[in-house]
Amino acid sequence: MKAVQFRQMKDGTKEEYEFLEQHEIEYVAGLPDRIISALRNLEHTLSGYQVTRLEHSLQTATRAEADGADEEIILAALIHDIGDDLSPYNHSQLAASILRPYVRPEVTWIITQHGLFQNYYYAHFFGGNPNERDYLKDHPWYQSCVDFCEKWDQASFDPDYPTKPLKYFEPLVRKIFSRPPFSEQYVGAQTMGRSAVDIAISGVGV
Template sequence: MTAEPQDRAQFTAMTEGSQQDWTTIASHFIPFAARGGRRVLDHLKLLDGDYGGFPVDRLQHSLQTATRAHRDGRPDDYVVMALIHDIGDTLGAYNHPDIGAAIIKPFVSEQLHWITAHHGIFQGYYYFHYLGMDRDLRETYRGHEHFEACAEFCEKYDQSAFDPQYESAPLAFFEPMVMTLFEKPRQSLYAGAGAPA
């Protein structure tokens, strides 16, 4: 939907912005931000059918990871983290954990953010040596307060979520959790909570 000219800021450079311009922008930002969960769900659908050589496609891997976490009694924020940990696969072939971590950062604890950001190198423990790499690269982080939590995530949920026979919950099952989590940030990345970027 395109905003009418009167419902848009009037500046051509931010140095020319006025209070009215930023009031207008903020009035658009708040409802846009509130629909973040819907955009996350839509983006997850892009993983459907993308196998990348794996036994299951990237969407099924995400669903399976989240389903395993849910069935293990993990709280909703952990389950959503498990669901979107690989959401960056389609955009960042070399740094997908950074993308998932950036998306989830304002909405989860520091521990869940850290797991998302570092799961790639921890997951490497299970396969790096087959690619001529050091499987123990995760040892760089040994002693970090979230090391064990990340290792556990990979061991229990991530590395084991490639089973074509596993009956995962459908994406619709996770929709309420995703929508609730992305409804309101736990922390602001800016000085003023809810500030548009």
């Protein structure tokens, strides 16, 4: 079989869907390469800073590693702005969606919220509320996101900081994005319908 015969999903057969599933498995195996390629493309996206978006991402990950962060947080630091190109006004959620099947909910939540938390540093210049993030103060991962932004993200626009190259982080990208998606070992238990991860991302409970 080179392609399925159905033109509407409701007409597909078991054999056709098994065929498609195998294609998907083979395609997903190339995800780490596509992530690395997308990171390279950050070299040519949003400008105006003293570092490129790629250099900012690498510097954020380098700082996280230097502070003893675990591998999932380092990876999150590396790809936290990967959505800038296609999703400039909700890039945080795009990056979090990429991470979600492979890391613990805390990491996904931090990346989901980091755009909001970064507003603390400049929203007032545009008439915004820099403390808008405070509605999440009772969330158990609130301080983790504050720390992510303060120690690593907002600090990583320094062209003189000794930043590690993308090649250094490639094994980590391949390691985590080759995990089985939504594995209970990494992501935790899922519930029927709305998952614990969805609840965590929404900021309501854990």
